Amino acid sequence: MKRWWKSGAPWVWLNAGAVAVSIIMVLGLIGLIAVRGLSHFYPSEIVEFQVGDPERGIGQMVMGEHVRSETIPVPVARDAGIAVPPELDNDDLVVRHLIKQGNRDVTGQDFAWYAELQMSEWQAPPDAMRLERREWGDFYGYPLRVVEDGEVVAEGEGLWEALQSRVDRANTLFRELRRIERNDVGVISADMEAMRLRERALQRDPNIAPEALQAELGQIQERQAELQEAFQTLRGEIDILRDELYRDTLVASVVSGQEVAIRLGDIVRAVQPNSLSLSAKAVEYVQQFWAFVSGEPREANTAGGIFPAIFGTVTMVLLMSMIVSPFGVLAAIYLREYARQGPLLRLIRISVYNLAGVPSIVYGVFGLGFFIYTLGGSIDDLFYADRLPSPTFGSPALIWASLTLALLTLPVVIVSTEEGLARIPSSVRHGSLALGATKSETLWKVVVPLATPAMMTGMILAIARAAGEVAPLMLVGVVKLAPTLPVDGTFPFIHLDRQIMHLGFHIYDVGFQSPNVEAARPLVYATALVLVILIIVLNLTAISIRNRLRERYRAASD
Template identity: 55%
Template sequence: MSITNPDARSLVADTRASVASYIKSGQPYIWLTAAAITVAFIITCALLVLTAARGLPHFWPAGLVQARYLQPGAPAVDVLAEIRSREEVTAARLKNAGLPVSEDQPLYERLLIKVGNRDLLGSDFRFVLSDWLVERSYPRDAVVLERMEWGNFHGFLESVRIDGKVVEGEAAWTAYRAAQGRVNELRERIRDIEKVQIGSVNYELERLRLAERRLQIEGKTPQSHPDAYAELAARRKEQDARYQQLREQLVDLNREANRDTVTMRTVDGQLIEMPIFKLVDGYRPNAMGTFEKLGHFFAKVWSFVSDEPREANTEGGIFPAIFGTVLMVLIMSVIVTPFGILAALYLREYARQGPLTQAIRIAVNNLAGVPSIVFGMFGLGFFVYFIGAGIDRAFYPEASPAPVFGTPGLLWSSLTLALLTLPVVIVATEEGLARIPRSIREASLALGATKAETLWRVVLPMASPAMMTGLILAIARAAGEVAPLMLVGVVKLAPSLPLDGNFPFIHLERKFMHLGFHIYDVGFQSPNVEAARPLVYATSFLLVLVVISLNVTAITIRNRLRERYKALDH
C-alpha cells in the first residue's frame, strides 16, 4: 500500500533516517553487548548461589525428629533422624516399588531422612513416606555425635566415664563436652607426633638408607671407607633413639586419650559404649539457639576448609586438596609465564615475518583447541616415562627400582598444565606487544639504547598488562582441569603434603590432591552417595572461590601495571 500524504511520507523517511543513523552510531551493539554480559553475570551468580544453597546447609545443625514409622503390613520402627529433603511422588511409582499405597491418593510426600548409626542399621539414609511417619517430636536431649568412622551417631546420652568415674544425668553432658575438648587437644598432639615428628624421622632414615645404597653402588665398602659408614651408623642411631622416645610419648598419649568413654542409648533402647577418642564432636541440635547454631555452622565450615578428609572423602575436610590446587597453579604460573613471554617476544620482535612465522602462529592457536586429555597422555609419556626416568637413572640410582621422578607427581602436573595454557599466554602477550606504537621503540633506539635494552626497559613493561591478562586466562583454565591431572600426579588421598619441614621443603616428586579431582571422586566414586552429595556442592563452591581469588589477585596486579604505564600509551 502506497502512502499518498506528503507529511506521512516525510515522517516515514525521517524515521528511517533516524533508525539508520542510530544503527550506524553503534549504540544497538553496545546495548546488545551489555545485555550479553548481564546474562553471563546472572548465570554465574546463579551457579554460585545454587552450589552454595546445596552445599552450605550440610554444615547447619539440623533438628532431630523422633517418630514412629508405621508402614502397613510391617512392624513399627522408631526413628531419630534429620529430615534432609522432601519430594512429591506419584502413587503409581510407589506401587511399582512394592509399597502398599492407595491409588485414591494420587501424590504422596516422600522424605529423605538421615538416621545415622550406619554401623547398626547398615545405611544412614532412608526414604520414608511422610504419611506413615507419625508421633513426631523434637526431644531437646537428642544428641548427634560426629565420629571418626561410620558417620554420625543419633541417640540419647546415658552416662560418661571420666577416669573411671561414671557421670549420669544432666551433668553427663557437661562432663562429655569438657572431655571431648581435652581429647581433641590430645588428638592434635598425637597427630603432630605421628605425621610431623615421626614422619620427619622416617624421612631422615630413608635418606640415610639411600645414602648407604649410593656408597654401595659407587663400590665404597665399609672396609675402604669406614668413616662414611660410621657417620651413617651414628646418624641412624640418633634417629632410632629419637623414634623410640617419640613412640613412648605416643603410647602415653594414646592411653590417656582412650581412657574416657561415653554410653549412648539409641531410639530403640540399645546401649552403646564408645571411646570419646573415636568422636570428633557432639551437639544437641534441638536445644541450640540461633546464635549457637551460627557458631556451630562457622566452626564446621572452618573444619571443612582446614581438616583432612576421612571416610572415603565423605567426611572431614579438604585442606590437602585446596593446598595442592593452589600450589600446582602457582608452580604452573611460574613456569608458563617466562616461556610464553619469550615465545611471543621472539615471534613479534625478532622472527622474520613470513609464511613460516605465520604457520607457527596458526599452530599455536590450534594447540589451544587440543583436548586436555591429550596433554595428559603427552605429559605421562614424555615427562614421566622419558624425562623422569632419565633423571632417576642419572641422579637417583640408589632408589632403583622404586621411582623418584619417574612417576606422576606435582612437577609433571605443573609442566603439563603449563603446556596446556602456553598458547593462551603467547597469544595475549603478542597482542600486547602489537599494540605498542613503533614510534616508542624508535625513540628509545634514537636515544642510544640497544634493541635488547628497549625491549627490557620500555616494551615489556608497557606490555605487562597484556601478559597478566594471558596469565589470568591460564590460571582460570588450569585451576579447573582434571582429566590430564589424573594421569600425571593427582590421587584420591595423599599421605603427605608436597610442602613440609623436611629438606628440600618442597617435594616436586610427590603426588597431591586437587579440588577438581576431589569433586569427581566424591561425586562418582563414593560408596555413600547421599552423604557425598552436599560435599560435592560445597567443594565446587570452594573451587570457584579459589579460582576467583587467584584471578582477582592477578587482575589487581594487572590494573596497577596498567595505571603505571597508561601515560606511556598516549
C-alpha cells in the first residue's frame, strides 16, 4: 500500500474521477436544458375537462395543454382558494395541474392552476385546435367556418383544408408586406435622410456661392419629390397587401360555446394535435423548432423566434475576433521577443494577468464612458455634425460592443500567445539565424507559424467567454428588441452603428423581465440550448482550424 501511494497512482485516479464527475455534471446540465427546451416544440395533446361541482350546477369547461403538476399541502391549497373537502386533514396533500388555456383576449390569462379533486375526467377531442397568433398568444377552441368579405366560404368537412391553405396564403402576404416595409421603404427612407443631411450641410457651408447653393437645393428638391412619389407608390402597394392579408376571417368557438372572430392575417400556425399521427407530430415538431430558430420574437419576447439574437451574437463575436486577434498577437510578440526583460516588463505582465480577473461589468462601464461618450462623440462631431443632436456613433452600437468584448478578452489572447512563443525551443531560433535569416525573418517565418496553434487556443477561450457575456453588453450596444439586422442590402451593407440583440441578454430578459413567466419558462431553456450549441460550433470551428495548422507546420518541420 505504501508503495502504491508513493507511485502516485492514487492522484491519477483522483484526477480521473474529478474529470469524470465534471463531465457527468456538464452533460447532465446540457441534458436538462435540452429536455426542458426541446420538449416545448412537441405538439402536446389538447385536453378538455370540467371544473367545479356539476351536481350543484357550479362549474366551467376548460380547454388547453397540460404544462406540469405539483403536490401541495391542504393549508396551501385553502390559501390558494381551492375548495378542499372538510374530511381532509392538514397533513393531507392536494394535486393541482397547470393548464395553458390561452385565449388571453377572452379569459384574460394564459395559464391557470386547477385542483385535481375539482376536475372531471380529461377528454381529448380530435377536432380541438391550437392557433398560434401574432398577438394575444395562443387560441384554443373549435373551428366553425371561414368567412371571406362577409360571406361563408368553408365550413363542415372541408373547413380544415381551406383554413390551412388560407393561413399559408396569409403568411406569404405577411412576409411580402414585411419585406416591402423593411427593404424597399428602408432604402427610400435612407435616401431621403441623405438628401436632408445634404441640404443641411449646404446651408451651413459659408464658402458656397448663392447661385450654386440654389442649383444644389433645386436638385435635392427634385430628388426628394421623386423619392416621395416612390414612397406613395409603395404605400399603395402596402395598403393593397394589408387588405388582402386581412380579407379572411375564421369564426371559432371556445370551450364555453362563445364564438370568436379571428383574422387569418393574425394567425401564424393552425394545428389539431389530437388528430395527428406520430409521423405528423414529428414533422410539426421540426417545423416549430425551425420557426423558433429562424423567426423573429413576438409578444415581449415570450413567443416567436430568436433569429435576430443568433445573428447579432455571431456578428459580434466574429467582429470581436477580427479586432482582438492582431492586437493580442502583436502585444504578445512584443512582450516575448522584443521587450527588454526587467521590472517594468514584469509589472506589465502582472497588469495583464490582473485584467483577466476584472469583473466584466467594469469593462462595460469603461466602454460606455470611453468608446461611446468620448470616442463615438468625437466621431460624430468630426464626421456626422449634420446629424447632431441625434447621435450616430455616440450611442450604444455593434462596434462598441465588439470593442468592449475585444478589450475584455485581450488578456486571454496575450497570455496564450506568449505561452505558445515560450514553448518554441531556442534551437529553432538559433538554427534559423545560423542559416542566415534575420531576426525578423526568424520570427515571422519560423517562430510565429509554430506558435499559431497556441494563438488559436487563445481565440477559442476568447470566443467562449465573449459569446456568453451579458453584463457589459447591456451598456454598450445590446437591446431587448432590434427591429433591423446590422447587415442588409443598403450601403454600406454592414452597419456598425446599429444596436443588436444577443442570446445571453435575450435569456436574461425573457427569464427575469418577462410579463408572462410561464410562457417564457420553456423559451429560456430553448434559447440557452441554442447558445450552448452556438458556442460549441464556434469552438469546434476554431479547434479544427488549430489542428489543421498544427498538422501543416508539423509536416513542414519534419
